[in-house]
Amino acid sequence: xxxxxxxxxxxxxxxxxxxxxxxxxxxxxxxxxxxxxxxxxxxxxxxxxxxxxxxxxxxxxxxxxxxxxxxxxxxxxxxxxxxxxxxxxxxxxxxxxxxxxxxxxxxxxxxxxxxxxxxxxxxxxxxx
Numbered sequence: 001x002x003x004x005x006x007x008x009x010x011x012x013x014x015x016x017x018x019x020x021x022x023x024x025x026x027x028x029x030x031x032x033x034x035x036x037x038x039x040x041x042x043x044x045x046x047x048x049x050x051x052x053x054x055x056x057x058x059x060x061x062x063x064x065x066x067x068x069x070x071x072x073x074x075x076x077x078x079x080x081x082x083x084x085x086x087x088x089x090x091x092x093x094x095x096x097x098x099x100x101x102x103x104x105x106x107x108x109x110x111x112x113x114x115x116x117x118x119x120x121x122x123x124x125x126x127x128x
Contacts, residue, residue, distance in 0.1 A: 024056030067106045
């Protein structure tokens with residue numbers, strides 16, 4: 001688990017993240033992540049399908065939020081901490097992913113696996 005997870009104060013370990021998502025992650029985490037990414041809170045809320053009107057994220061939004069953090073940490077590692085490069089890759093249409101933006105695939109576990117597979121292919125120099 002990576003640096004954004006720690007910076008945002010999320011629990012370490014998959015089980016504890018599971019418990020936190022079930023309990024409802026605080027909506028304030030969206031603003032915290034937006035600050036880290038130098039993006040608007042509205043943009044992050046849209047990515048994770050969260051309703052800004054509530055105080056906690058729905059279970060679905062919490063899952064997508066955690067997936068986003070996991071993928072961002074992997075991208076930051078791949079891009080050696082280059083936030084701009086990581087965000088460009090995440091938000092640009094990707095040929096390997098049928099010209100979909102990777103961030104839009106994070107709403108499902110299968111989409112997240114496809115994004116993770118594309119990242120791993122880049123890491124290991126495999127054709128993508």
